[in-house]
Every structure is written in structure tokens, then in C-alpha cells.
Amino acid sequence: MTSPPGDYTATLPRKRMGSAVLLRDDLSRVLLVEPVYKGYWELPGGVVEESESPYLAAVRETKEELGLSIVPGRLLVVDWVPPCTGRTEGVMFVYDGGVLGVTRTVEIHLPADELRGWAWSTPDEARQRLSPLLARRAAAALKAATGGFTRYLENGNPVV
Template sequence: MPPAVLLGGASPGGMVEGDESPYDAVVRELAEELGLTITPGRLLVVDWVPPRTGRTEGVMFVYDGGVLDTVQTDAIRLPPQELRSWAWSTVAQAQWRLSPLLARRAAAAVEAATGGGTVYLEDGSRVC
């Protein structure tokens, strides 16, 4: 079976807070947005995103969240003010469920998870 990507709204994520590492932010965001206590694995994707109207440039990190068992899946709780639903999605399903940028990032994360490397993107497109 092909790998699946967990999609919640756009996917669990958020901003790094002051004096917080990206890794600690992932742990916090998973707890806040999904109600899960997970120790993320290795870094899968680094994606530099250029500035857009109303937003500064940013660097996005995607970590390996591992494989969730039934107990963890059943424990997912979404904050209604932030997320309305979640779904397991194949890469093909993610292509039509997500914005083009997020779909490219999700595909790169699956590629990195199965290939064993880390992928560097700029605006969702692979650089190296």
C-alpha cells in the first residue's frame, strides 16, 4: 500500500514561538492541533517560501510523524477554531485536496520518508 499523509485542514503546523526550536514547535503543534503526544522522527523536508502579500518569507520544516496506531488515530482531537476535519490521503488525493504548494511539499515528504533522505524545496519545488 502506498504511504499516506495525514491531512488536517492544511496539515498540523504553525509558527515557532520565541525561544522555541522548530522541533519543539512540532511537538507543541501536534499536541495543540491534534491532541497527540508524539516524538517526531527525522527531518524530511525544508521548504523556503518567498514573501507574499501580507506574509514575510519563511522556512517550513516537515518531520516524520511515524505510523499512528488505531489508539492514536482514535485519540485525534481537532481544535474547532482552527481545523474542521482530517483525513488519511494518498499523494494523489493530496494533489486535489491541498493547495499546489502544500501538495508539492506533502509529496516531497513522502518521497523523503520512503527514500531515506531530506529534501530541500523552494516554494514547494525541489532544488536538491
């Protein structure tokens, strides 16, 4: 999508955005996926495409990565991530995917070219499988889901 001539907003800085869902089971474990192209696991999700809302990106990514059509609930986490070597700054969103029962779990189908596997993970297992940044974000999202609030983070750390 291009901006009309003279659109001042087209000259403003742009930020990378990503969206994910926090899916839980009845034991409060979180669902993590293992990408084939990274050395650590992630929450299901991905990049927000041009002219796509973060919410719709979470819906699309859940369908693409897990084969599940879901209607995410409320926003759990917004995480601003500073730039570092090999990565631009970004804004990441995590939505509540709710509790996934056994009947829905058997519907999970992974794209073999993108994901190696998936697993339910306790908080300790999640800390081992995720990068430190993603572990902080996932823990904050789980607390927000069970606590009924939304949390703002910077680099995975609560600000307020």
C-alpha cells in the same frame, strides 16, 4: 525575549518559521487537517514561536491540533518560501511523524475553533486538498520519508 544592548545579531533580518509533521497510515496515506480559517487543508503544524526550536514547535502543534503526544523522527524537508502578496518569506520544516496506527488514530481530538476536520489522504487526494505549494511540500516529504533522505526545497520545489 530581548537582545542585550549592542547585540549585532538583533539588527539582522528575521524570517517567519513554521513546523509540521508528516503522519502516515499503514497504506502510506498522509494525515491532513482542515483549518476553519483557510480554504485548503494542511499538514498538522504551525508557527514556530519566539525562542522555540522548529522541532519543539512540531511537537507542540501536534499536541494542540490533534491531541497527540508524539516524538517526531528525523527532518524530512526544509522549504524556503519567497514573499508574496499577503505573506512574508519563511522557512518551513517537516518532520517524520511516523506511521499512526488505529489505536492512536482514535485518540485524535481537534480544537473546534481551529480545525474543521482531518482525513487520511492518498497523494492524489492531497493534491486536491492542499494548496499547490503545500501539495509540493507534502509530496516531497512523503518521498523523503519513504526514501530515507532529507530534501531542501524552495517554494516547494526540490533544489538539489
